Amino acid sequence: xxxxxxxxxxxxxxxxxxxxxxxxxxxxxxxxxxxxxxxxxxxxxxxxxxxxxxxxxxxxxxxxxxxxxxxxxxxxxxxxxxxxxxxxxxxxxxxxxxxxxxxxxxxxxxxxxxxxxxxxxxxxxxxxxxxxxxxxxxxxxxxxxxxxxxxxxxxxxxxxxxxxxxxxxxx
Amino acid sequence: xxxxxxxxxxxxxxxxxxxxxxxxxxxxxxxxxxxxxxxxxxxxxxxxxxxxxxxxxxxxxxxxxxxxxxxxxxxxxxxxxxxxxxxxxxxxxxxxxxxxxxxxxxxxxxxxxxxxxxxxxxxxxxxxxxxxxxxxxxxxxxxxxxxxxxxxxxxxxxxxxxxxxxxxxxxxxxxxxxxxxxxxxxxxxxxxxxxxxxxxxxxxxxxxxxxxxxxxxxxxxxxxxxxxxxxxxxxxxxxxxxxxxxxxxxxxxxxxxxxxxxxxxxxxxxxxxxxxxxxxxxxxxxxxxxxxxxxxxxxxxxxxxxxxxxxxxxxxxxxxxxxxxxxxxxxxxxxxxxxxxxx
Numbered sequence: 001x002x003x004x005x006x007x008x009x010x011x012x013x014x015x016x017x018x019x020x021x022x023x024x025x026x027x028x029x030x031x032x033x034x035x036x037x038x039x040x041x042x043x044x045x046x047x048x049x050x051x052x053x054x055x056x057x058x059x060x061x062x063x064x065x066x067x068x069x070x071x072x073x074x075x076x077x078x079x080x081x082x083x084x085x086x087x088x089x090x091x092x093x094x095x096x097x098x099x100x101x102x103x104x105x106x107x108x109x110x111x112x113x114x115x116x117x118x119x120x121x122x123x124x125x126x127x128x129x130x131x132x133x134x135x136x137x138x139x140x141x142x143x144x145x146x147x148x149x150x151x152x153x154x155x156x157x158x159x160x161x162x163x164x165x166x167x168x169x170x171x
Numbered sequence: 172x173x174x175x176x177x178x179x180x181x182x183x184x185x186x187x188x189x190x191x192x193x194x195x196x197x198x199x200x201x202x203x204x205x206x207x208x209x210x211x212x213x214x215x216x217x218x219x220x221x222x223x224x225x226x227x228x229x230x231x232x233x234x235x236x237x238x239x240x241x242x243x244x245x246x247x248x249x250x251x252x253x254x255x256x257x258x259x260x261x262x263x264x265x266x267x268x269x270x271x272x273x274x275x276x277x278x279x280x281x282x283x284x285x286x287x288x289x290x291x292x293x294x295x296x297x298x299x300x301x302x303x304x305x306x307x308x309x310x311x312x313x314x315x316x317x318x319x320x321x322x323x324x325x326x327x328x329x330x331x332x333x334x335x336x337x338x339x340x341x342x343x344x345x346x347x348x349x350x351x352x353x354x355x356x357x358x359x360x361x362x363x364x365x366x367x368x369x370x371x372x373x374x375x376x377x378x379x380x381x382x383x384x385x386x387x388x389x390x391x392x393x394x395x396x397x398x399x400x401x402x403x404x405x406x407x408x409x410x411x412x413x414x415x416x417x418x419x420x421x422x423x424x425x426x427x428x429x430x431x432x433x434x435x436x437x438x439x440x441x442x443x444x445x446x447x448x449x450x451x452x453x454x455x456x457x458x459x460x461x462x463x464x465x466x467x468x469x470x471x472x473x474x475x476x477x478x479x480x481x482x483x484x485x486x487x488x489x490x491x492x493x494x495x496x497x498x499x500x501x502x503x504x505x506x507x508x509x510x511x512x513x514x
Binding site for chain 1: 175178179231234235238239241242243245246248250252256257259260261263264265266267
């Protein structure tokens with residue numbers, strides 16, 4: 001996870017229209033957004049990443065630094081983009097009950113986990129997604145959620161417990 | 172040292188998985204269905220206690236550690252990245268100029284919009300009342316009457332062939348500008364636009380068609396962005412367009428004797444006819460002084476004379492013929508002009 005201040009300088013330059021600076025932001029946070037997208041959306045993670053960074057570029061003039069890591073702001077945009085895509089896929093795609101290939105098994109396993117995550121209460125889901133997918137450390141998650149690190153630790157534990165229960169019920 | 176502290180130490184690598192499980196052995200015992208049911212019942216209570224004392228360790232810790240490792244594996248799985256992705260995205264991003272708006276502007280923008288909406292909506296709400304509407308209309312008519320504009324009466328026609336420069340001085344009273352009517356007939360009448368003063372005043376436009384086209388005399392446009400006078404005169408004797416200052420006067424005169432456009436800053440129209448009229452523009456001055464451009468075509472082309480940029484006229488063998496006023500009374504009818512002209 002890169003430190004915040006250099007990123008903030010890049011963000012300010014990007015806000016003024018500097019695409020080179022935005023390119024550096026893209027490279028720094030590409031993986032985090034990709035992982036998040038890949039967990040929730042099958043096979044279209046790259047498109048999701050492009051959409052997230054396009055929307056972020058458009059919305060960047062309205063971004064104001066409040067001490068929260070920039071990646072948390074990106075995460076908020078990514079949630080909307082992924083949410084839209086998941087709803088579209090739910091309308092369009094038919095998923096067979098039994099996967100046809102090993103890759104499909106793996107993908108379904110991942111999607112099963114993603115589905116369990118989406119069932120978590122918002123405060124727990126945010127902790128899990130920020131920590132494991134957006135590559136944020138617990139203190140950064142605490143900053144983003146405006147709470148303490150201890151509270152984040154506790155929410156994480158509750159989230160893991162709930163996930164375990166949810167996945168166990170599915171088996 | 173609470174369980175959550177130990178768990179955090181395990182996450183950071185300070186404790187191994189085995190060490191953590193060894194510290195909380197009861198959590199990894201075989202759990203009976205009864206215990207699970209009890210756990211579910213206790214679940215809410217445990218969650219509430221978690222913030223204070225850490226979670227109950229009477230749970231399947233090993234399974235949770237497995238789940239944690241699974242999530243970590245997903246989070247650290249290799250991600251395909253090619254710089255071409257950025258290049259493709261870069262070209263798709265819209266250009267954006269530097270945002271240099273001051274914070275003050277940023278702060279007042281929204282309240283200003285909100286205030287404008289309140290005022291606008293209040294106006295709309297008030298206008299819904301017939302009494303209010305009637306009062307506004309009455310007041311508006313009084314103002315029009317006081318400054319001598321409006322009233323819906325058409326401008327009095329000029330006598331055909333009357334020189335625009337013979338026109339009496341127009342009032343400098345600000346007005347929104349008049350629209351000359353259209354005159355059709357054997358002898359087109361004249362359109363006399365009112366005076367325009369003020370920023371971005373309106374235009375005088377009227378067309379005359381007839382055997383003897385009348386004059387379109389634009390009002391005085393004395394403003395930074397004066398309106399334009401535009402009128403087409405077509406007839407045997409095209410009229411003239413004149414304006415003193417301000418916007419451009421563009422009028423097309425076509426007829427046997429095209430009229431003339433005169434004014435200080437005129438963009439003369441096209442005069443075409445047997446004897447094309449002349450466009451005489453005065454001095455064009457200003458940051459963006461207009462040019463005098465008038466196309467003269469006819470057997471005897473008129474002359475362009477202007478302070479700036481007029482084309483040298485071709486040598487004329489005979490001067491433009493000025494058509495005398497005809498004896499035929501003006502048969503034109505005045506179109507529905509706004510009637511603020513001064514005759």
